[in-house]
Amino acid sequence: MLDNLVILQYHHVSTKTPASTSIAPEKFAEHLAYLYRHYTVVDLFDAIKALRAGNSLPDKAVAITFDDGFDNILLNAHPLLQKYNFPYTIFINPQRIDKDRNQLTWDEVKQMAQENVRFANHTLDHLHLLNREYHNGEKESDAQWLTRIMYNIDQAETLIETQLGYSLQFLAYPYGEFDTFLAQHLEQQGYIGFAQHSGAVFSGSNFSALPRFPAAGRYANINTLKVKLNSLAMPVLDTNIHSPVVSEEGFPSTLKLTVAAADLNMNAMNCFFQGHLQDKKTIENLVEVSLPESFPLGRSRMNCTAPSKTQKGRFYWFSQPFFKANENQVFPD
CATH class of the missing domain: 3.20.20.370 (Glycoside hydrolase/deacetylase)
Structure with missing residues (x-):
């Protein structure tokens, strides 16, 4: 179970x-x-x-x-x-x-x-x-x-x-x-x-x-x-992204995740924005990942994965969605 x-x-x-x-x-x-x-x-x-x-x-x-x-x-x-x-x-x-x-x-x-x-x-x-x-x-x-x-x-x-x-x-x-x-x-x-x-x-x-x-x-x-x-669901304890809607001003330049890391191999965690590997740094159970300077219109996401220490071949997975409206503040299909 x-x-x-x-x-x-x-x-x-x-x-x-x-x-x-x-x-x-x-x-x-x-x-x-x-x-x-x-x-x-x-x-x-x-x-x-x-x-x-x-x-x-x-x-x-x-x-x-x-x-x-x-x-x-x-x-x-x-x-x-x-x-x-x-x-x-x-x-x-x-x-x-x-x-x-x-x-x-x-x-x-x-x-x-x-x-x-x-x-x-x-x-x-x-x-x-x-x-x-x-x-x-x-x-x-x-x-x-x-x-x-x-x-x-x-x-x-x-x-x-x-x-x-x-x-x-x-x-x-x-x-x-x-x-x-x-x-x-x-x-x-x-x-x-x-x-x-x-x-x-x-x-x-x-x-x-x-x-x-x-x-x-x-x-x-x-x-x-x-x-x-x-x-496996990544046990995220805290994140600095308070809303997935991308704003023009004041939006974070990095994604910060604090996780319950007992079974995660933190050093092997990788994060991908739209499929592209991103720069990151880890300090104990905190990972900080660079976000793009400019987000694409519509929907995008950052996916982070880390291997389990005890369940061979299984990865913890976290995804952060982002939504950006066009210049008329309309979210496209």
Whole structure:
């Protein structure tokens, strides 16, 4: 038993959808066969409940998730998942269900809900949560923004509960975007947040923005996925990054992480920004990593890994996401 969970994120299972968010059915079948042989696939809701209660999970526990509620999940993924009796969770936009051509219908959702599938919140309509709206040329205030965003999220939760009879209060952030203020407010309202930066989860994780490993598109390669499936949640005690939203002034020039280092080989820790190895220095259980002078627009991340001292071949993994708006303060797709 172990205090560790890896969450996989998929979108499309098809060869006819955008390559960046798709995995071919044959490749998806390869993933599932590997999981069946080497891992324990667990229900996301049960796993999160166990971790929050301080209970251990089976070693090499993995949860499977999908974002957006596409109909090819039912057509191409669901039969494969049923073959292994794997539970999984789909984060849906209720306003799109039964309306958009490539989406599931509510009848299909209700049928799948009887077949080892849970459904959770991905907002009503997949909006950029961090974007501000303008009314009569005036930018909405922070209070107006939060009211609008929370209404959207709560309405989506209500629609799911009305259709399915339950409310998980799980929210997958569209585009993986969030800021600390929103995440903390959602946590106060009883929600658990799921993002799109990578890494494993443990009982000490930030449950307002849990990491998930993308496993489609350029991340579908089974050999690189094996390393991620074998990862351990890095026990970060403190960080100097208080919000993932990159500001023009006053944003830190380094990432500082304080970790519980008993089982980490600190000297072998490496950190990569957008895949590029970064300069770092370590002092006991503190690592300091250089951040870029200029961040790219949109979404980026710093991934840090360190080998375990006691579990051969396994790496602790931490990911810090960053979100940068364009000159008009709009976060791009």
